[in-house]
Amino acid sequence: MSRVRTALVIGGGIAGPVTALALAKAGIQSTIYEAHAAAAEGVGSMLSVAPNGLAALEIIGAAKAVEAIGQPVPGVVMADGGGNRLAEFGGFPGLPATLAMARADLFRALSDHAVACGVPIEYGKRLVTAEETPTGVTATFSDGTTATADVLIGADGIRSTVRTLIDPGAPGPEYGGVLSFGGYSGGSGVEAEPGSMYFAFGRTFIGYWRLPDDRVCWFAGLPRTEPLTSAEAGRVPAADWLARLRELYAGHVPGEALLGHTEPRDLMVVGPMERMPSVSRWHRGRMVLVGDSAHAPSSSSGQGASLAVESAVELARCLRDLPVAAAFTAYEHLRRPRVEMIGGDAAAKNKAKAGQAGAQPAMPAPEQMFAAVHRHHIDWDATVVADHDVTGE
Numbered sequence: 088m089s090r091v092r093t094a095l096v097i098g099g100g101i102a103g104p105v106t107a108l109a110l111a112k113a114g115i116q117s118t119i120y121e122a123h124a125a126a127a128e129g130v131g132s133m134l135s136v137a138p139n140g141l142a143a144l145e146i147i148g149a150a151k152a153v154e155a156i157g158q159p160v161p162g163v164v165m166a167d168g169g170g171n172r173l174a175e176f177g178g179f180p181g182l183p184a185t186l187a188m189a190r191a192d193l194f195r196a197l198s199d200h201a202v203a204c205g206v207p208i209e210y211g212k213r214l215v216t217a218e219e220t221p222t223g224v225t226a227t228f229s230d231g232t233t234a235t236a237d238v239l240i241g242a243d244g245i246r247s248t249v250r251t252l253i254d255p256g257a258p259g260p261e262y263g264g265v266l267s268f269g270g271y272s273g274g275s276g277v278e279a280e281p282g283s284m285y286f287a288f289g290r291t292f293i294g295y296w297r298l299p300d301d302r303v304c305w306f307a308g309l310p311r312t313e314p315l316t317s318a319e320a321g322r323v324p325a326a327d328w329l330a331r332l333r334e335l336y337a338g339h340v341p342g343e344a345l346l347g348h349t350e351p352r353d354l355m356v357v358g359p360m361e362r363m364p365s366v367s368r369w370h371r372g373r374m375v376l377v378g379d380s381a382h383a384p385s386s387s388s389g390q391g392a393s394l395a396v397e398s399a400v401e402l403a404r405c406l407r408d409l410p411v412a413a414a415f416t417a418y419e420h421l422r423r424p425r426v427e428m429i430g431g432d433a434a435a436k437n438k439a440k441a442g443q444a445g446a447q448p449a450m451p452a453p454e455q456m457f458a459a460v461h462r463h464h465i466d467w468d469a470t471v472v473a474d475h476d477v478t479g480e
């Protein structure tokens with residue numbers, strides 16, 4: 088197989104536009120195919136992009152576009168749910184601040200940036216199947232149209248179709264025992280210094296930070312044995328969910344105050360907390376996975392978006408330097424240990440949030456917790472060398 092010149096990128100969320108931008112930097116032309124009719128359709132809630140994600144965005148020239156929509160939150164405060172601080176951390180000197188933002192804003196900023204850089208995005212294109220030939224791969228979409236290129240990249244999220252095309256026996260997402268919510272609270276009576284993300288554990292967990300308009304944005308979970316889909320959860324009146332959350336957080340500091348000052352209209356029903364079990368096949372032939380389709384560590388890690396961005400940049404670097412098979416193998420070797428280490432940590436945090444790990448999670452100092460994750464650096468200019476067992480031809 089010769090070097091890759093063209094790619095079909097399936098999914099226009101976070102990994103999709105970043106992959107396309109990184110491929111362009113590597114000299115590979117691509118088109119993004121997104122199932123929804125427009126950018127950022129149907130994506131609620133907030134997320135954070137950590138310094139490691141920003142460093143990867145810097146490589147492809149997209150960091151400024153993301154900084155423009157983010158609120159800097161460099162600090163971390165851990166508390167015990169009784170109003171006592173357990174640990175605090177001001178961020179690593181020399182690294183940019185973690186940025187908090189609406190998920191929909193990030194989707195839009197990245198797709199706008201990709202379009203501005205000349206990447207074509209086709210909306211309303213839901214991939215249903217793909218077929219390989221000796222020289223390429225042809226994708227078929229639900230509207231009956233097709234597209235062909237040298238490789239197909241599945242940036243199609245946690246319910247990836249490409250993952251199943253690569254391996255029909257691939258696992259799907261696992262329910263983490265918690266239904267996630269977010270909300271905006273009037274914020275009075277809650278200690279939340281601007282610029283710090285607070286994580287209050289104890290009997291149950293709530294995370295929060297102060298917004299520039301002085302309200303407090305929070306995220307929390309309701310332990311629940313039976314999973315509900317986001318659509319099912321959304322059909323329950325917000326006032327009912329709020330009542331259940333208030334009951335759960337009664338006596339929790341500051342959960343009780345945060346929920347007490349949240350109006351039903353300011354509640355976001357985020358949906359079931361999920362993570363992907365280890366995906367044994369990331370690639371087959373001319374198809375490969377990137378982002379949540381390969382590794383979705385659950386929202387507990389605060390790293391889903393940042394890891395998706397890192398993987399997208401590394402995949403492009405491998406395709407720049409190696410033929411297809413060798414590139415995909417090198418990419419997986421570069422990425423799997425890191426994403427599985429971070430995914431494992433998040434699974435432990437989920438148990439704490441679901442009340443399955445005792446009253447208080449064992450917690451290392453924040454510096455120790457974040458150093459290896461936040462300081463990660465991709466050397467774009469370094470040439471990727473093939474693993475010994477792969478010829479790539």
Ligand SMILES: Cc1cc2nc3c(=O)[nH]c(=O)nc-3n(C[C@H](O)[C@H](O)[C@H](O)COP(=O)(O)OP(=O)(O)OC[C@H]3O[C@@H](n4cnc5c(N)ncnc54)[C@H](O)[C@@H]3O)c2cc1C
Nearest residue numbers: 098100101102122134135214243244378379389390391392
């Ligand atoms: C509630 C919540 C909170 C989160 N908080 C954080 C956080 O604080 N920090 C963090 O880093 N991460 C967080 N995450 C995770 C983060 O949102 C994901 O890791 C990230 O969006 C992954 O990007 P992706 O591009 O791989 O997948 P997605 O963002 O899911 O994008 C996949 C895209 O593919 C499209 N698609 C799907 N199937 C097809 C198909 N067959 N054909 C064409 N297109 C298709 C979808 O419409 C979608 O646009 C959170 C996630 C959730 C749900």
